[in-house]
Amino acid sequence: EVQLVESGGGLVQPGGSLRLSCAASGFTFSDHYMDWVRQAPGKGLEWVGRTRSKAKRYTTEYAASVKGRFIISRDDSKNSLYLQMNSLKTEDTAVYYCATSDGSFLDYWGQGTLVTVSS
Amino acid sequence: QSVLTQPPSASGTPGQRVTISCSGSSSNIKRNTVNWYQQLPGTAPKLLIYSNDQRPSGVPDRLSGSKSGTSASLAISGLQSEDEADYYCAAWDDRLNGWVFGGGTKLTVL
Numbered sequence: 094e095v096q097l098v099e100s101g102g103g104l105v106q107p108g109g110s111l112r113l114s115c116a117a118s119g120f121t122f123s124d125h126y127m128d129w130v131r132q133a134p135g136k137g138l139e140w141v142g143r144t145r146s147k148a149k150r151y152t153t154e155y156a157a158s159v160k161g162r163f164i165i166s167r168d169d170s171k172n173s174l175y176l177q178m179n180s181l182k183t184e185d186t187a188v189y190y191c192a193t194s195d196g197s198f199l200d201y202w203g204q205g206t207l208v209t210v211s212s
Numbered sequence: 213q214s215v216l217t218q219p220p221s222a223s224g225t226p227g228q229r230v231t232i233s234c235s236g237s238s239s240n241i242k243r244n245t246v247n248w249y250q251q252l253p254g255t256a257p258k259l260l261i262y263s264n265d266q267r268p269s270g271v272p273d274r275l276s277g278s279k280s281g282t283s284a285s286l287a288i289s290g291l292q293s294e295d296e297a298d299y300y301c302a303a304w305d306d307r308l309n310g311w312v313f314g315g316g317t318k319l320t321v322l
Contacts, residue, residue, distance in 0.1 A: 156310055199259065205256055
């Protein structure tokens with residue numbers, strides 16, 4: 094059974110940093126692209142970014158809204174995905190989901206972790 | 213403002229058929245396949261339809277997807293109370309180099 098468990102969310106002040114983690118199990122993590130998607134309170138889904146698999150040289154893509162502030166990384170030896178969030182803004186407040194991807198769709202999603210950026 | 217356009221709401225009575233539309237452009241829906249997600253209140257999104265019209269195992273065949281040009285649609289027939297949820301369309305956008313989503317459609321079963 095595929096499981097994705099996010100952690101690391103919490104309250105942070107504007108300008109601060111936070112690192113989210115996503116622990117994966119039940120599938121061959123190293124073969125899959127991994128994406129982060131967020132959802133602000135009461136709003137729709139917004140893609141944050143992705144890291145491709147080793148076969149695609151772990152290349153990354155980011156949404157314009159987070160490019161230069163967020164960094165996605167992965168550790169295939171630990172079946173883990175990370176999202177380093179720097180220079181956080183109040184508009185980054187959201188539930189952050191990690192999701193697996195074969196490249197053409199996001200198939201499994203974690204339960205999400207809430208990040209609140211507020212003073 | 214979402215890149216893909218969906219109606220904010222839809223409704224139907226039990227047993228009815230409802231359709232949710234999703235409009236995009238040449239850089240996303242026209243060039244790439246469309247996926248649909250269902251989000252029940254307080255839960256994570258769940259893949260409902262992938263590659264325009266394919267259902268993952270466990271998704272009932274009363275749900276179907278289609279795509280034509282720069283638009284796509286999700287149809288739910290034999291509407292049930294448990295279908296009450298938010299529905300999102302998504303496609304890869306070659307110009308933005310990322311996933312784009314519709315704003316979501318809240319389906320109410322009357």
